[in-house]
Amino acid sequence: MLDDTKSNKVLVEVRDLKMHFPIHAGVLRKRVGEVKAVDGISFDIYEGETLGLVGESGCGKSTAGRAILRLYDITEGTIRIDGVEIGHTPQPDLRKMRPTMQMVFQDPQASLNPRMSVAAIIGEPLDEHARLSKAEKREKVLSLMDAVGLNRDFANRYPHEFSGGQRQRIGIARALALNPKFIVCDEPIAALDVSIQAQVVNLLEDLQEEFGLTYLFISHDLSMVRHIADRVAVMYLGRVVELASRETLFADPKHPYTQALLSAVPEPDPWLEEKVERILLQGDVPSPSNPPKGCNFCTRCPQVMDICREIDPLGQEIAPGHQVTCHLYQTT
């Protein structure tokens, strides 16, 4: 939408997605409450774009990513991927949809089965969804390894023999095996060295161009999101507080939380660093099992008003493509 190459077709449409995990306690394991990890988020992802999803630890980013792929049974809401509603489809029926949507995981060490060779790991999606002969499968696996920049000779090696960056490449190759349209990248670079992070992110960008992929890029690294994302959604305590194009969000953040988040980005220049005014938030993030009344951010917001403690703000479009959930910008 912002770029000429990006189409206007919505590939992923998330509406009011809620993912609550029950808390059981007591002798009878009665349900005493729930962790509202994701509490009503809505956004669209256009075909061919990258939507960055940022927020601090525990705000529900990863849960949102997994819930969108229906790795959890969601509490409420609708998810449409490529025109198909999958919000409440039972797991066995989802199997047919799986090739469209794939995931790259955070920890490349943990997301690869240590007992399977690289060829077996990359070939697993093919075993599940494609009917290929042994030779065809092998050829496909090798071409995927080429695509992510792994040496073909490594096909029979095991994950522990690789470095972190190479393991992440294996994970990416596995996600690519079924020619997906949509990939959720769940902090794919968080466990890597800075030098390797750049390689992996550039690889993701190259693959996006080559295969026309759409990413949901989950990260807490703002500079990396600024580099890769077309649009950015900021999450706080299970809600999306601000959603805008990359340029708008980084140049003109509206929500007090986004402002605080962006002001925390380190400044490499020591002269400028002294002049940077940081917005320091007071207190801790409230527990997602017991969010505050009204706006979720009202306990820490520097610009809090009376209304914030009473009424939950609704998402509002204050400029085309710029959505903010805050009473400061509420026009009605």
Next chain:
Amino acid sequence: MSDATVTTTVKPKAPRNQWWDVWDQFKTHKGAMAGLIFFVFIVLAVYLGPFLWKIDPTYIDFRARNQGPSLAHPFGADQLGRDILARMLAGGQVSISVGLTAMILSLVLGTFVGVLAGYWKRLDGMLMRLTDLFLALPLLPLLMVIIMLFRDPLRKMFGLEAGIFILIVFVIGITSWMQTARIVRGDVLALKEREYVLAARSIGTPSRRVVLRHILPNIMSPIMVSATLGIANAIITESALSFLGLGFPPDYPTWGRLLFDAKDMIQQYPERVIWPGLAISLTVLAVNYIGDGLRDALDPRIRGR
């Protein structure tokens, strides 16, 4: 880079069968190799030995009573004049087959229950209470009741020896799977939260294949340990049953039976206890080492180190 040109021009090698890697690693484990050689030797001896050593283990030669080792009876003869070597060979056949079969039965049962309980939360409570129930059962009275009830029907159905064999294996199998089940369940509970299981689910792998492909290979180590300990346990339980008169008939030699027959005269003829005792311990030790080596060889992280 020269590397790149080489890899593009040279056709990639056909994948080597992974079992060769396993075998290569197994060979480096000296204890396991010694164990394997000894175990193969014992198995060959007890199954092929009777073709070379043709004395009938039940043949009674009163003139040879309580004889020490001689050329005619290398291990000596017992209080009825039966050749001990022949009885050892015949007894080994029974003990090893009972040990292996009962171990496999208890392992399959234990792994099955453990995986079901660990992976499917709905079955967990029920299956684990069942396991607790079996653990809490008083074993000997139970064995007695089972054998009293089923000995005769099984004998009629499969013949004397086969009937008893099936009964013993079954009894040992269903009373020794609980440890395995508990260990397996614990490991499955931990493994199913790993990211690669989540990755498999995001690919759309159905649960049964997640279990077969990702869970089972990764719980190999505890299963192997259970298996090797299970053989020892089965051989010893079988001898205890024979001792109580619940197992094979008294004239039917097994290692455990030989041990118990000889223990009354341990002062005069200690070698009669030593031979079957040594055979049981060495077999168990050999199997333990094989299990150890196999566990290491099956783990790609250890392989090639």
